[in-house]
Amino acid sequence: MRNFSYPGRSVTYGLNGAIATSSQHASQVGLSILKAGGNAMDAAIASCAVQCVVDPMQTGIGGDCFALISPKGSAAIEGWNGSGRAPAGLTADLLLDQGETEISLTNPHSITVPGAIDAWVKLHEQYGSMDFADLLAPAIDCAENGYIVTQRTSVDWQLAEEKLRGNEAAASLYMKDGKTPAAGSVWRLPKLAATLKAIAKNGRAAFYEGEIADKMVTSLNAAGATHTTDDFRGTAANPVDLISTEFQDHQVWQIPPNGQGVTALLMMNILKRYDMKGLDPVGAKRLHLQAEAARLAYLARDIYVADPDVSDVPVDRLLSEDFADHLCGFIEVGKAGDPGGGRAFDKHKDTVYLSVVDRDGTAVSFINSLFHPFGSGIACTETGVIFQNRGAGFVLDKEHPNCLEPGKRPLHTIIPGMVTSGGAASLCYGVMGGAYQPVGHSHVLSNLYDFGMDVQEAIDCPRAFYNAGVLELEEGIGDNVAEELTAMGYEIKRADIAMGGGQMIAMDQSAGVLSAASEPRKDGCALAY
Numbered sequence: 102m103r104n105f106s107y108p109g110r111s112v113t114y115g116l117n118g119a120i121a122t123s124s125q126h127a128s129q130v131g132l133s134i135l136k137a138g139g140n141a142m143d144a145a146i147a148s149c150a151v152q153c154v155v156d157p158m159q160t161g162i163g164g165d166c167f168a169l170i171s172p173k174g175s176a177a178i179e180g181w182n183g184s185g186r187a188p189a190g191l192t193a194d195l196l197l198d199q200g201e202t203e204i205s206l207t208n209p210h211s212i213t214v215p216g217a218i219d220a221w222v223k224l225h226e227q228y229g230s231m232d233f234a235d236l237l238a239p240a241i242d243c244a245e246n247g248y249i250v251t252q253r254t255s256v257d258w259q260l261a262e263e264k265l266r267g268n269e270a271a272a273s274l275y276m277k278d279g280k281t282p283a284a285g286s287v288w289r290l291p292k293l294a295a296t297l298k299a300i301a302k303n304g305r306a307a308f309y310e311g312e313i314a315d316k317m318v319t320s321l322n323a324a325g326a327t328h329t330t331d332d333f334r335g336t337a338a339n340p341v342d343l344i345s346t347e348f349q350d351h352q353v354w355q356i357p358p359n360g361q362g363v364t365a366l367l368m369m370n371i372l373k374r375y376d377m378k379g380l381d382p383v384g385a386k387r388l389h390l391q392a393e394a395a396r397l398a399y400l401a402r403d404i405y406v407a408d409p410d411v412s413d414v415p416v417d418r419l420l421s422e423d424f425a426d427h428l429c430g431f432i433e434v435g436k437a438g439d440p441g442g443g444r445a446f447d448k449h450k451d452t453v454y455l456s457v458v459d460r461d462g463t464a465v466s467f468i469n470s471l472f473h474p475f476g477s478g479i480a481c482t483e484t485g486v487i488f489q490n491r492g493a494g495f496v497l498d499k500e501h502p503n504c505l506e507p508g509k510r511p512l513h514t515i516i517p518g519m520v521t522s523g524g525a526a527s528l529c530y531g532v533m534g535g536a537y538q539p540v541g542h543s544h545v546l547s548n549l550y551d552f553g554m555d556v557q558e559a560i561d562c563p564r565a566f567y568n569a570g571v572l573e574l575e576e577g578i579g580d581n582v583a584e585e586l587t588a589m590g591y592e593i594k595r596a597d598i599a600m601g602g603g604q605m606i607a608m609d610q611s612a613g614v615l616s617a618a619s620e621p622r623k624d625g626c627a628l629a630y
Contacts, residue, residue, distance in 0.1 A: 115629025121604035150240035171526035174462030183220025190327035244294035293485030385585035392567035412502035437590030440570030466517035534601030
């Protein structure tokens with residue numbers, strides 16, 4: 102329990118339902134859905150749609166979506182992959198012939214077909230209970246009639262000004278008089294409202310076929326991308342067989358590749374081999390072990406993880422006890438390991454993750470993203486859609502399993518999480534933030550299960566991120582700890598802004614109590630009743 106002499110948040114408790122998001126607007130909408138008799142999936146879709154309006158640099162309908170579902174609190178967790186694919190007309194050879202060695206973040210070829218709307222529709226068909234149009238109504242209201250820009254959102258918006266100025270359509274939608282909105286100002290997105298209205302009325306077809314799809318493809322082609330209306334029409338989210346590992350007597354569940362959830366599980370497989378419980382949770386040894394686990398797990402990710410529909414991804418090998426033992430052989434306790442072979446990752450601040458549990462115990466772990474701030478920075482003026490840049494997750498090495506190919510899904514960073522214990526779902530959680538997410542997952546779960554923190558303490562706890570030889574530390578980690586880590590051989594950097602964003606709901610099924618927590622580094626909150 103937190104020290105009440107210091108600023109902080111208390112755990113939010115409920116008996117009938119709970120929601121935690123990174124937006125106060127979205128949390129309020131989700132709770133109203135739950136109170137009106139909607140279920141966890143209804144609340145998740147409605148809340149996410151709101152965030153696609155009110156947090157436009159974080160997420161949007163031009164992005165992707167993944168979800169984990171525990172029906173009525175069951176340990177039989179179900180998962181859906183709503184990530185889009187490269188257009189059929191795009192090949193690695195095309196880019197290599199143009200002299201490209203990688204796919205840059207604002208390259209029109211970084212735009213994969215948006216998968217989110219197809220995922221929302223399929224998830225609603227499978228799990229929802231309310232009318233789909235009613236779920237989109239709050240988002241439409243925000244876009245059409247305006248919403249108040251919150252503090253962290255205004256900061257992230259301003260940091261993306263240069264990207265927005267690089268695309269006339271994006272600037273027209275998300276800037277006014279050459280500036281982004283300040284906190285406390287009112288913003289409207291009428292073009293996006295019209296697109297959401299069409300989706301509310303005509304469902305998936307309104308986005309992937311017909312006039313809206315034609316306008317999006319025209320904008321993409323004008324920017325230099327190869328998309329066709331057939332690429333949009335053929336987009337399809339799909340259920341997946343989940344992957345998991347045991348961590349401190351709990352089973353942790355993730356979406357399989359093309360997502361990086363396997364990286365989080367591999368980190369936990371490494372960390373559980375060390376006795377963490379007697380350590381200082383913000384001390385040098387704990388952060389050192391976490392950094393070494395990240396160093397090795399991310400290196401494995403970058404070698405092996407790709408779209409399993411196209412490439413052979415050795416998931417069983419990556420999650421085996423033998424492989425974790427093998428990697429531990431490259432860790433020397435008290436000394437920073439060789440960063441050679443690792444690439445720098447971006448711990449960018451974007452993506453929205455939300456956690457919902459309803460009165461029947463159904464839990465939904467839901468994540469939606471444009472990848473980087475405002476995605477590719479390329480937008481469609483007529484529809485209000487800004488496009489993700491997930492294709493930057495591909496490589497152009499034709500011998501690599503994650504090499505760009507037509508219709509292929511890239512290595513994907515967004516990873517919703519779920520934990521089961523004693524034959525039932527016990528934790529619905531996620532930590533957003535690009536490549537940081539596997540570290541965030543292992544960090545918060547270790548906070549809970551190694552250090553005995555409650556859900557809010559686990560999220561609040563200061564964070565660190567190992568990045569190709571550089572160990573970034575939040576301000577909450579003391580200078581003495583930084584000095585110890587420097588002595589171990591790490592290059593220390595203070596993080597320029599708080600890392601990641603987490604939401605979490607613990608489910609005590611025997612008592613019927615929900616314990617919810619939300620990220621203090623963002624603008625949201627946990628609400629319950």
